[in-house]
Amino acid sequence: MLAAGAGGAHAQPGCSSDGQPPVAALYERFLSADCEACWAQPAAARTPGPSALLIDWIVPGTQGDEAPLSAAATRDALERLQAIARPMPTHTDTHVDAVPPLLAPALLRVAQGPAVGDYLGTSLRFIPPRTPGGTSYQLTLLMLEAVPAGAEGSPVARNIVRNAFSGLLDKRHQLPKREQEGWLEIRPMGIPEGAQRERLRVAAWVHDPAGRLVAAAQTHCAAGH
Helix, strand or coil: CCCCCCCCCCCCCCCCCCCCCCCEEEEEEEECCCCHHHHCCCCCCCCCCCCCCEEEEEEECCCCCCCCCCCEEECCHHHHHCCCCCCCCEEEEEEECCCCCCCCCCEEEEEEEECCCEEEEEEEEEEEEECCCCCCCEEEEEEEEECCCCCCCCCCCEEEEEEEEEEEECHECCCCHHHCCEEEEEEEEECCCCHHHHEEEEEEEEEECCCCCCEEEEECCCCCC
16 A cells, blocks of 8 residues: 655645635545554545545554554544544544635645655645634645555545644744734654655644634645646
8 A cells, every 4th residue: 555656856846726616525434454454444424525634544453564554644643532532443434624714714725736756745825714813823844655546555635644733823923914924834744654755735724722623724736737
């Protein structure tokens, strides 16, 4: 599963969230690395709509490196489960979080640059919603490997988390006023062994101080990239 990609530089111009419809919900699937059958399960009766950001986390299992899905397992999945107060799944689990409609919604843009060596260049721009009380925000930035339906033995399309970063957006990291009130994050992310670089995408979401999801976005690459 998830065979190794070629090395070198892989430029992907046109890979950003520009022009994409707003994300209405975050739809996270958690799969235990011990459960090989979970990877091959058909689509659930209730599936996310096209406006959802779909994320697949492979959770390290009790079998360690001998687990069937261990090649894509990440400890970031354990941290995410802890953040949403969910137990480790023995098979699968699903978490859904909706983006509430706002009169003046937040703006979130993500983009990815070329993959050079073992790193993928990523950038994020966030302008918070025009609501009171928003002084700091919690950012989650992900590198995903987009596995199409029918590939690698999966009957459904998946966005496998390959790397993750979490951080706080606060006044110390705010852009100058002349650039509007908001934040800019530019970050190289390490590409793990085995990831197919042509499949790499970037996704992000932001929570407000009360823990509410205020924005989410994912890169899409232009045809031919």
